[in-house]
Amino acid sequence: MSNLLANGYAGRMYPLNPKAGNIMGRRVYASVKDLPETPDVAVLVIPALATVEALEECAKRGVKFAVIESGGFAEVDEQGAKLENRIIEIARNSSMRILGPNTSGVISTPGKFITTFFPLGRIRPGTVSYVAQTGNFATHTMKWILSAENFGVSRVIGLGNRCDIDEAEVIEFLGNDPSTTVICVYLEGFKAGRHFIDAARSVSRKKPIIALKGGVTAGGKKAVTTHTASLASDAEILDGIFRQARVARIQRYSDLIHVPKAIAFQPLPKGNRVAIFAPSGAMGVLAADACEKLGLMVAPLSEKTLQKLQEITPPWLKISNPVDIWAAVQTQGFERGYRLGMEAALDDENVDAVISILLLTSDGGSTNLNFIPELHLRSPSKPLLVAISGDKESFDKSKMFLENRGIPVYLPVDEVCETLATMYTSAQLMVR
Amino acid sequence: MSNLLANGYAGRMYPLNPKAGNIMGRRVYASVKDLPETPDVAVLVIPALATVEALEECAKRGVKFAVIESGGFAEVDEQGAKLENRIIEIARNSSMRILGPNTSGVISTPGKFITTFFPLGRIRPGTVSYVAQTGNFATHTMKWILSAENFGVSRVIGLGNRCDIDEAEVIEFLGNDPSTTVICVYLEGFKAGRHFIDAARSVSRKKPIIALKGGVTAGGKKAVTTHTASLASDAEILDGIFRQARVARIQRYSDLIHVPKAIAFQPLPKGNRVAIFAPSGAMGVLAADACEKLGLMVAPLSEKTLQKLQEITPPWLKISNPVDIWAAVQTQGFERGYRLGMEAALDDENVDAVISILLLTSDGGSTNLNFIPELHLRSPSKPLLVAISGDKESFDKSKMFLENRGIPVYLPVDEVCETLATMYTSAQLMVR
Numbered sequence: 103m104s105n106l107l108a109n110g111y112a113g114r115m116y117p118l119n120p121k122a123g124n125i126m127g128r129r130v131y132a133s134v135k136d137l138p139e140t141p142d143v144a145v146l147v148i149p150a151l152a153t154v155e156a157l158e159e160c161a162k163r164g165v166k167f168a169v170i171e172s173g174g175f176a177e178v179d180e181q182g183a184k185l186e187n188r189i190i191e192i193a194r195n196s197s198m199r200i201l202g203p204n205t206s207g208v209i210s211t212p213g214k215f216i217t218t219f220f221p222l223g224r225i226r227p228g229t230v231s232y233v234a235q236t237g238n239f240a241t242h243t244m245k246w247i248l249s250a251e252n253f254g255v256s257r258v259i260g261l262g263n264r265c266d267i268d269e270a271e272v273i274e275f276l277g278n279d280p281s282t283t284v285i286c287v288y289l290e291g292f293k294a295g296r297h298f299i300d301a302a303r304s305v306s307r308k309k310p311i312i313a314l315k316g317g318v319t320a321g322g323k324k325a326v327t328t329h330t331a332s333l334a335s336d337a338e339i340l341d342g343i344f345r346q347a348r349v350a351r352i353q354r355y356s357d358l359i360h361v362p363k364a365i366a367f368q369p370l371p372k373g374n375r376v377a378i379f380a381p382s383g384a385m386g387v388l389a390a391d392a393c394e395k396l397g398l399m400v401a402p403l404s405e406k407t408l409q410k411l412q413e414i415t416p417p418w419l420k421i422s423n424p425v426d427i428w429a430a431v432q433t434q435g436f437e438r439g440y441r442l443g444m445e446a447a448l449d450d451e452n453v454d455a456v457i458s459i460l461l462l463t464s465d466g467g468s469t470n471l472n473f474i475p476e477l478h479l480r481s482p483s484k485p486l487l488v489a490i491s492g493d494k495e496s497f498d499k500s501k502m503f504l505e506n507r508g509i510p511v512y513l514p515v516d517e518v519c520e521t522l523a524t525m526y527t528s529a530q531l532m533v534r
Numbered sequence: 535m536s537n538l539l540a541n542g543y544a545g546r547m548y549p550l551n552p553k554a555g556n557i558m559g560r561r562v563y564a565s566v567k568d569l570p571e572t573p574d575v576a577v578l579v580i581p582a583l584a585t586v587e588a589l590e591e592c593a594k595r596g597v598k599f600a601v602i603e604s605g606g607f608a609e610v611d612e613q614g615a616k617l618e619n620r621i622i623e624i625a626r627n628s629s630m631r632i633l634g635p636n637t638s639g640v641i642s643t644p645g646k647f648i649t650t651f652f653p654l655g656r657i658r659p660g661t662v663s664y665v666a667q668t669g670n671f672a673t674h675t676m677k678w679i680l681s682a683e684n685f686g687v688s689r690v691i692g693l694g695n696r697c698d699i700d701e702a703e704v705i706e707f708l709g710n711d712p713s714t715t716v717i718c719v720y721l722e723g724f725k726a727g728r729h730f731i732d733a734a735r736s737v738s739r740k741k742p743i744i745a746l747k748g749g750v751t752a753g754g755k756k757a758v759t760t761h762t763a764s765l766a767s768d769a770e771i772l773d774g775i776f777r778q779a780r781v782a783r784i785q786r787y788s789d790l791i792h793v794p795k796a797i798a799f800q801p802l803p804k805g806n807r808v809a810i811f812a813p814s815g816a817m818g819v820l821a822a823d824a825c826e827k828l829g830l831m832v833a834p835l836s837e838k839t840l841q842k843l844q845e846i847t848p849p850w851l852k853i854s855n856p857v858d859i860w861a862a863v864q865t866q867g868f869e870r871g872y873r874l875g876m877e878a879a880l881d882d883e884n885v886d887a888v889i890s891i892l893l894l895t896s897d898g899g900s901t902n903l904n905f906i907p908e909l910h911l912r913s914p915s916k917p918l919l920v921a922i923s924g925d926k927e928s929f930d931k932s933k934m935f936l937e938n939r940g941i942p943v944y945l946p947v948d949e950v951c952e953t954l955a956t957m958y959t960s961a962q963l964m965v966r
Contacts, residue, residue, distance in 0.1 A: 236816035242923045249925035321832030322823035329815030355947040383761030384668035391754035400753030418606045491674045493681035515787040
């Protein structure tokens with residue numbers, strides 16, 4: 103597997119039927135026979151019916167890995183299932199490993215390697231890896247990450263129909279991969295639940311694994327049979343599998359972006375006690391609700407911290423957690439108000455994590471937010487997550503500024519709290 | 535009340551202590567005595583201790599409405615509560631009505647009237663109204679709506695401590711307000727649950743009311759006492775109140791933007807059967823899950839619709855709902871694939887609403903999305919909601935294009951489904 107995912111490849115092949123030539127700047131071949139050298143990895147983008155013969159030629163020529171992008175196999179009909187069985191046979195009878203079919207394949211930034219034809223542009227290298235039972239993540243989800251997010255990606259592996267390489271094997275690989283620090287999984291079914299549990303349970307001792315399961319409702323399950331022909335599991339079985347596997351289950355598609363971003367940038371919390379800074383009472387109330395709904399706790403701040411916070415706050419506002427920081431901002435200025443407040447909370451041993459909701463508007467001129475990454479460097483072992491309220495321009499600009507300095511940024515109110523809650527769940531599972 | 539919320543005002547007053555002058559282009563007075571004429575509405579931004587005297591002067595001069603922006607009353611301490619009681623006395627003993635204290639007041643686009651000092655810029659007139667037990671919505675939440683969203687706002691009323699005017703009275707007013715079609719409520723507690731139920735129950739026969747309740751967890755409830763000194767209610771009591779009041783309860787802060795946007799642009803669904811178009815199998819699976827988790831149902835498409843969809847789709851992909859539309863797009867082109875598919879679904883009497891997830895990237899050149907508002911005009915009685923997957927630039931541009939033509943746009947996958955589910959809940963409650 104390591105060649106496919108990690109080390110790049112010596113040659114590559116795109117057999118296309120009927121015409122060879124160039125696709126998006128890449129040399130494409132009509133047949134395995136035309137290849138100038140034996141590739142480590144062959145990428146097949148040919149009609150399903152032609153794959154069996156091409157794979158046999160690949161195996162004969164000593165190709166190490168075949169990525170089958172074509173659809174038209176078990177996910178379609180009986181005939182497709184038969185074709186897929188022949189592919190499984192080829193994999194068994196040769197040393198060649200197969201990814202797919204029905205997948206966009208692999209992105210590997212350490213290997214400078216990408217199999218998808220989807221136009222992606224430059225991918226920022228980083229430590230977040232995705233394993234998905236769909237080509238989705240190597241295509242449009244990546245497109246969003248590349249254009250709207252500021253974290254880097256290590257590997258994206260689309261499993262497709264998993265006729266050979268499956269989620270357990272990939273998770274095991276990523277567990278030993280030094281360029282991966284967090285593993286995100288999208289699955290519609292388990293190829294072998296026991297293997298998944300064994301692999302994930304061992305890997306999650308070292309690095310967090312988060313997972314989204316598609317096909318948990320009647321309508322979703324029915325859709326799964328069309329998409330990947332997986333057998334969807336019942337909610338209880340599913341929860342049991344994830345718990346045994348020490349995998350933090352997420353519920354929303356967007357969490358596949360929100361959560362790894364935070365884990366890539368920040369440490370996991372050592373406990374569930376969170377200090378909340380909000381520019382208004384209502385935001386504080388809603389953040390407290392969002393946190394406590396999901397197992398976090400509004401931290402009981404120490405007397406010392408409360409005193410420090412009260413010192414920067416006008417006497418008419420009695421400070422408690424969640425901290426309404428706006429009165430302090432109005433008397434101390436934006437930076438001093440937020441900085442002194444957050445610093446006190448980060449120093450408090452009753453606090454395991456800090457969520458700070460900043461109010462930013464572009465009419466006020468640009469605000470220097472350097473103090474936030476500075477605060478994180480000063481207290482690197484406590485996660486610090488930021489949400490920004492205000493106008494869109496301020497949000498977009500400040501998100502980029504802060505995320506390029508390791509501070510994950512969200513829209514208020516729920517996303518940031520849900521992200522911290524998943525981090526806490528993950529931390530608990532890993533040491534269980 | 536109508537003068538305060540609806541009709542604008544003849545004069546205005548900003549007594550400020552100690553200095554009169556100009557604040558953000560507005561003439562500000564030091565005392566009620568200095569006013570050149572008797573205002574309909576007086577806006578008080580003076581220290582809490584000075585309000586009682588100023589209010590007495592206002593009442594004496596015949597001011598009709600006083601908006602008290604100052605904090606420092608019942609939400610702070612015993613002394614503040616006593617001050618607030620004196621304000622309540624003044625309201626009772628005069629014909630003057632009081633909004634607040636502890637609120638940013640009122641925005642009224644039909645009345646061209648705004649009391650908040652928060653820099654907001656031009657507000658797009660529209661039919662969405664907010665009632666909030668906090669000044670939040672007239673300030674930073676509005677800032678986001680103005681810069682990132684494309685729907686218009688009618689009234690924003692910050693209730694504050696509700697010493698006189700309360701949520702029931704405002705909801706009643708908005709129920710009769712021709713420029714309001716949807717009412718969004720943020721409450722931390724009910725001033726009088728019975729009045730709220732009576733008012734909302736009657737108004738929701740005519741227009742949808744959605745509500746977010748702050749202070750539903752232990753930490754949130756504690757924060758509420760600091761913020762608005764409301765008595766937070768238990769979850770069951772709360773659900774009972776909202777059900778009796780025919781108010782659709784929402785769970786997330788962002789729903790206060792997502793839901794009214796859809797209701798402002800689109801009709802409520804007549805049933806829960808939704809057709810889903812997705813550019814990938816996984817997106818379809820996840821959208822089906824998100825819909826069915828919340829009481830929507832993946833529509834059983836009619837034979838006729840399935841046939842129409844299959845006609846534009848390559849034979850290897852067997853079409854069902856959720857519809858993987860990407861194969862049709864690749865053979866028919868983007869517009870033709872989506873258009874024919876969505877048209878068939880909108881024409882299907884088994885379908886009550888359509889969610890379409892578009893895959894858009896800017897490398898593909900700009901895509902003409904005019905066919906989507908055209909489809910809505912052709913089937914105006916079925917809600918049509920869009921989510922966009924792809925890069926951020928395409929998302930931002932297409933969101934603005936479509937929303938300016940009445941099609942609400944979301945990020946994939948959960949938000950758009952949750953919004954439609956709340957629309958359905960609201961539709962059900964209104965006719966119950």
